[in-house]
Amino acid sequence: MCVDNTPPPPGRLTRRGVLAGAAALAGTSAVLARAAPEASATSAASLGSPGRGGDVVVEGGTLLDPLTGEVTEDAVVVIVGGVVRAAGPRGRPGTRTPSGVPVLRAHGQWILPGLVDAHIHLNTATEARDAVLKGATSARSGSTNFYQDVAVRELARQAPERAPRLRAAGIFVTPDLGDTILADPDLAPLARLREGVRSTEALRRVVEVNLARGADTIKTRVNERAGLPEQDPLVQVYDHEQLSTIVAAARRGGKGVLCHSYSEKGCHDAVTAGIRSLEHGAFVGERTLREMRRRGTYFTPTLTAIAGLAESSDPVLAERGRTYLPVLKRAVLAAHELGVPLAAGTDSSGGTVDPIGREVELMHAAGLPALDAIRTATTGAAKLLGFDSTAGRLARGFAGDVLVVDGDPLADLGVLSRPARVVRAGFSVPAA
Numbered sequence: 001m002c003v004d005n006t007p008p009p010p011g012r013l014t015r016r017g018v019l020a021g022a023a024a025l026a027g028t029s030a031v032l033a034r035a036a037p038e039a040s041a042t043s044a045a046s047l048g049s050p051g052r053g054g055d056v057v058v059e060g061g062t063l064l065d066p067l068t069g070e071v072t073e074d075a076v077v078v079i080v081g082g083v084v085r086a087a088g089p090r091g092r093p094g095t096r097t098p099s100g101v102p103v104l105r106a107h108g109q110w111i112l113p114g115l116v117d118a119h120i121h122l123n124t125a126t127e128a129r130d131a132v133l134k135g136a137t138s139a140r141s142g143s144t145n146f147y148q149d150v151a152v153r154e155l156a157r158q159a160p161e162r163a164p165r166l167r168a169a170g171i172f173v174t175p176d177l178g179d180t181i182l183a184d185p186d187l188a189p190l191a192r193l194r195e196g197v198r199s200t201e202a203l204r205r206v207v208e209v210n211l212a213r214g215a216d217t218i219k220t221r222v223n224e225r226a227g228l229p230e231q232d233p234l235v236q237v238y239d240h241e242q243l244s245t246i247v248a249a250a251r252r253g254g255k256g257v258l259c260h261s262y263s264e265k266g267c268h269d270a271v272t273a274g275i276r277s278l279e280h281g282a283f284v285g286e287r288t289l290r291e292m293r294r295r296g297t298y299f300t301p302t303l304t305a306i307a308g309l310a311e312s313s314d315p316v317l318a319e320r321g322r323t324y325l326p327v328l329k330r331a332v333l334a335a336h337e338l339g340v341p342l343a344a345g346t347d348s349s350g351g352t353v354d355p356i357g358r359e360v361e362l363m364h365a366a367g368l369p370a371l372d373a374i375r376t377a378t379t380g381a382a383k384l385l386g387f388d389s390t391a392g393r394l395a396r397g398f399a400g401d402v403l404v405v406d407g408d409p410l411a412d413l414g415v416l417s418r419p420a421r422v423v424r425a426g427f428s429v430p431a432a
Contacts, residue, residue: 050157053082054426057097058402061106063087064409066113066378067393069371071410075111079400082160082425087394094396104428106404109420112374113394114138114401116381117164117356119258119279119300119345123148125155127353128163132429134355135419137401138382138391139164142258142279142347143172143219146183150214160425165399167385169258170215173197173206173246175237184209198238200245207249218250221260222270226280226309226324229316233262234283236269243273258300264288271297277343277384282306282328289331292340298384299335301328303362304354305347333367342368343384344377357416370410377416400426 063075076095086094114137141149156163175196224231256276277298309321363373382392402423
């Protein structure tokens, strides 16, 4: 779970050159060059301007609004400049097809907003594109090793059809930075710390470097990793005071914290320290869930990742997955019944991107009604990411991100993992 090692980019990397350096690692430099071949003759200011979205009309399908649960047959969604101009039944004012705009016919299919993956590790342009093809048109990074996610965020602004709209987390605030200490020269002094990143000063330093690099959120941990057989996910690596230091440093920069957690004590320490969202959380208890509801703390269980452990060829990981998954499902249902906000996240990493639709299926398997499961990857996740006026719905003024599926998702959530067509910011992209 949570980000595999990736080689650092070549050459000296400075904060001023973050996008160029991270783009080289993420494989985005060539993409941006193709998107703007005239770059040598273009000012730096204009290169920083977001790319314009596309124009398209999706018509004839059955439209689902996750917020209200309303189902509209023979619907029309008009997208101009990457933004929804109108969405509703054919004949409603504004749903007339503008002259010259391409039409995507969805007769016999269902139309939903693009999905949101609230926990994913995108290290390359290929992975970013794959996430879009599999239905994730918006996402939150679960951290990367060398600020690739900052570059992917910029790629999404310049060429939205190639990457999901992204909240970047930068590097993991963890006791042992490993090679990630090379991500920024300002981290180099931490190399001499015998006990790693544990002191108040060291914790603040990593958070501050992340904020200086432009991170939108901060990622830390309270427990060891589940995806490494030599680690015990119930062992706590940061205490309440250390977690509070991380949260306070993030808040000074106006950012929230997502926290990798497994044990009940670790989960409770993280929540009471003030994190924004609890990640994984297999053994979170009722006491902590009630505190989460009181505080509005989100739960991102990453069921897909835990289910993946059960399929591992490593016997330790396979047994861990088989043990943790039913426990986590019960925690998800308890959270839902208590009113804790849930967000869908796959924790995809290591070059493999899992469809976010699979996480929605697992939410349903945990006991959520189909519509509520869909909300964890639309309105719910969008609110966690601060995209609640942009993503998660197809309504006037929202982003032109569309998922077209071959069937009724309220009857068969499996269709979300097999999109027939994805539209990202008004650009139609082929199915994965």
